[in-house]
Amino acid sequence: MPATPNNVPEPSRTDPALIRNFCIIAHIDHGKSTLADRMLQLTGVVEQRQMRAQYLDRMDIERERGITIKSQAVRLPWAPTHDKSNTHILNMIDTPGHVDFTYEVSRSLAACEGTILLVDAAQGIEAQTLANLYLAMENDLTIIPVLNKIDLPAAQPEKFAEELANLVGCDPDDVLRVSAKTGVGVDVLLDKVVKEVPAPVGVADAPARAMIFDSVYDSYRGVVTYVRVIDGQLNKRERIKMMSTGATHELLEIGTNSPEMLGADGLGVGEVGYLITGVKDVRQSKVGDTVTSQQKGATEALGGYKDPKPMVFSGLYPLDGSDYPELREALDKLQLNDAALVYEPETSAALGFGFRVGFLGLLHLDVIRERLEREFGLDLIATAPNVVYRVLMEDGTEHTVTNPSEFPEGKINEVYEPVVRATILAPSEFIGAIMELCQTRRGTLLGMDYLSEDRVEIRYTLPLAEIVFDFFDQLKSKTRGYASLDYEPTGEQASSLVKVDILLHGDKVDAFSAITHKDAAYAYGVRLVAKLRELIPRQAFEVPIQAAIGSRVIARETIRAIRKDVLAKCYGGDISRKRKLLEKQKEGKKRMKMVGSVEVPQEAFIAVLSSDDAAGSGKGKK
Numbered sequence: 001m002p003a004t005p006n007n008v009p010e011p012s013r014t015d016p017a018l019i020r021n022f023c024i025i026a027h028i029d030h031g032k033s034t035l036a037d038r039m040l041q042l043t044g045v046v047e048q049r050q051m052r053a054q055y056l057d058r059m060d061i062e063r064e065r066g067i068t069i070k071s072q073a074v075r076l077p078w079a080p081t082h083d084k085s086n087t088h089i090l091n092m093i094d095t096p097g098h099v100d101f102t103y104e105v106s107r108s109l110a111a112c113e114g115t116i117l118l119v120d121a122a123q124g125i126e127a128q129t130l131a132n133l134y135l136a137m138e139n140d141l142t143i144i145p146v147l148n149k150i151d152l153p154a155a156q157p158e159k160f161a162e163e164l165a166n167l168v169g170c171d172p173d174d175v176l177r178v179s180a181k182t183g184v185g186v187d188v189l190l191d192k193v194v195k196e197v198p199a200p201v202g203v204a205d206a207p208a209r210a211m212i213f214d215s216v217y218d219s220y221r222g223v224v225t226y227v228r229v230i231d232g233q234l235n236k237r238e239r240i241k242m243m244s245t246g247a248t249h250e251l252l253e254i255g256t257n258s259p260e261m262l263g264a265d266g267l268g269v270g271e272v273g274y275l276i277t278g279v280k281d282v283r284q285s286k287v288g289d290t291v292t293s294q295q296k297g298a299t300e301a302l303g304g305y306k307d308p309k310p311m312v313f314s315g316l317y318p319l320d321g322s323d324y325p326e327l328r329e330a331l332d333k334l335q336l337n338d339a340a341l342v343y344e345p346e347t348s349a350a351l352g353f354g355f356r357v358g359f360l361g362l363l364h365l366d367v368i369r370e371r372l373e374r375e376f377g378l379d380l381i382a383t384a385p386n387v388v389y390r391v392l393m394e395d396g397t398e399h400t401v402t403n404p405s406e407f408p409e410g411k412i413n414e415v416y417e418p419v420v421r422a423t424i425l426a427p428s429e430f431i432g433a434i435m436e437l438c439q440t441r442r443g444t445l446l447g448m449d450y451l452s453e454d455r456v457e458i459r460y461t462l463p464l465a466e467i468v469f470d471f472f473d474q475l476k477s478k479t480r481g482y483a484s485l486d487y488e489p490t491g492e493q494a495s496s497l498v499k500v501d502i503l504l505h506g507d508k509v510d511a512f513s514a515i516t517h518k519d520a521a522y523a524y525g526v527r528l529v530a531k532l533r534e535l536i537p538r539q540a541f542e543v544p545i546q547a548a549i550g551s552r553v554i555a556r557e558t559i560r561a562i563r564k565d566v567l568a569k570c571y572g573g574d575i576s577r578k579r580k581l582l583e584k585q586k587e588g589k590k591r592m593k594m595v596g597s598v599e600v601p602q603e604a605f606i607a608v609l610s611s612d613d614a615a616g617s618g619k620g621k622k
């Protein structure tokens, strides 16, 4: 029986009354990992001498195998000061912090009864904190407001305690003040978790029902699935069923994390732990799904399951066409660990063979692109990210468009685009600048609240397409870096959208087609046409570059003809020099792509697709 530092043995079978399931909600850098470390140390699950900074983020296993296996939940035994004889089991559940993973965040929250709302005492509340707080409130979680970093000279605990208290509706004196760095106040916080977070309630003799809140691929063990048991019990070696698909698997291993995996015979009501079934693909063990026993299993799944839905698409093409099989292999591998990643092969007249890849959002796109480049050594061209449109035709047919070049021709009745609810937090002096930016991005103001005298929360409905472009960068630059942004999808709206095509010498360049609002189409066309004129070298004939909506040309530039004779300078008879020049010219040609009859240097595609003033910059947000 492991003993805790407060020297009380941990109970062998956990009574739900002694369990507390909680998570920590914090903006990036507000100290969530540091606080988690302190809790591991204080509860004795990690011995003092083994303690390293950010233990959870960098477990041995991860270092040795070079894979990411984060501990999604840790079991912390804690005998509270007010009840020393009863060791409680606190399960700390990790929540992905980023907006792209709202659904995953909501599932992690659904596995808890309470949450610590952790705010940097020198920074105050940020948009990410707020968005996650709203999710926690929707899940009816008990909220424990905490100010961190009170050791900092710049800390303003009074001011921000007031702000937090206003937000969650408590007294400023009830806002705990801790330093995750020095450990001050962390024991009081653990006591408060025991006191205030309700114990889990479930029916012990009902058929088993456990909710999956995370699943992670491990190259040695296959998929490790993290669950919270709601009713009944799951036992080692039994056959279990995934309720969304009906697939059954043998439960090879079940256990808890403290923080290393520790096998057990089973998990009961309210317990949090992991399952291993030997499946190799996270799509067979989906976040939000309900696990039950195959024999006498539950008939009704827990609510809230959703299939991950990609929101942003981009075409990924290998710079070197011969890398196409490697790209496919790399995507296959990444998908094992990422149920939200979808892709299908796509051919572009301009870029060759590649894939149309769907992502949850921009950060997801950036992460995948970076992993493909860094871990798999691929050089890629990514087309400007676009959202998914639903197009209703006059003849009643409907098209889902994930690639602008597939935008249907003919009589269109209505085009729908996804919209998000954006929450922006900033010092009040920037209200004007923020509102102006949101207006130009077709935003509709939903409301505005003062969090304190000088900090304001502004809520807008915005088309997602306007955010995937450089919105976050613009917001940061207009607010000198002070604004924070978060958003969540809230449905779709009908908009006046058109497709702008770019034509080179009369041929459409599919990679440059874009769907834009009709008021922005002209500017997009003019910008791209001018840019291409700079980037495409003169050819043997005159090349018109046009932007067009359907058959209507909205912008035009011309590249004048040139007779390129590389040998012109080589008067005289040095044949070897001539040969060298011809060779060099041939090399250069390899890096050209033919678009119809026009040679376009690959650099032109990259420059246009990756530059900030193309339709999208692919920048992530923080």
Ligand SMILES: Nc1nc2c(ncn2[C@@H]2O[C@H](COP(=O)(O)OP(=O)(O)OP(=O)(O)O)[C@@H](O)[C@H]2O)c(=O)[nH]1
Residues within 6 Å of the ligand: 026, 027, 028, 029, 030, 031, 032, 033, 034, 035, 097, 148, 149, 150, 151, 152, 178, 179, 180, 181, 182
């Ligand atoms: N002075 C002081 N610094 C702290 C405290 N807690 C955390 N920090 C520092 O704040 C920075 C961010 O802390 P993390 O624990 O990495 O924050 P996080 O919220 O987990 O950040 P992400 O993992 O990046 O989301 C680190 O440099 C910490 O050392 C504290 O109580 N006092």
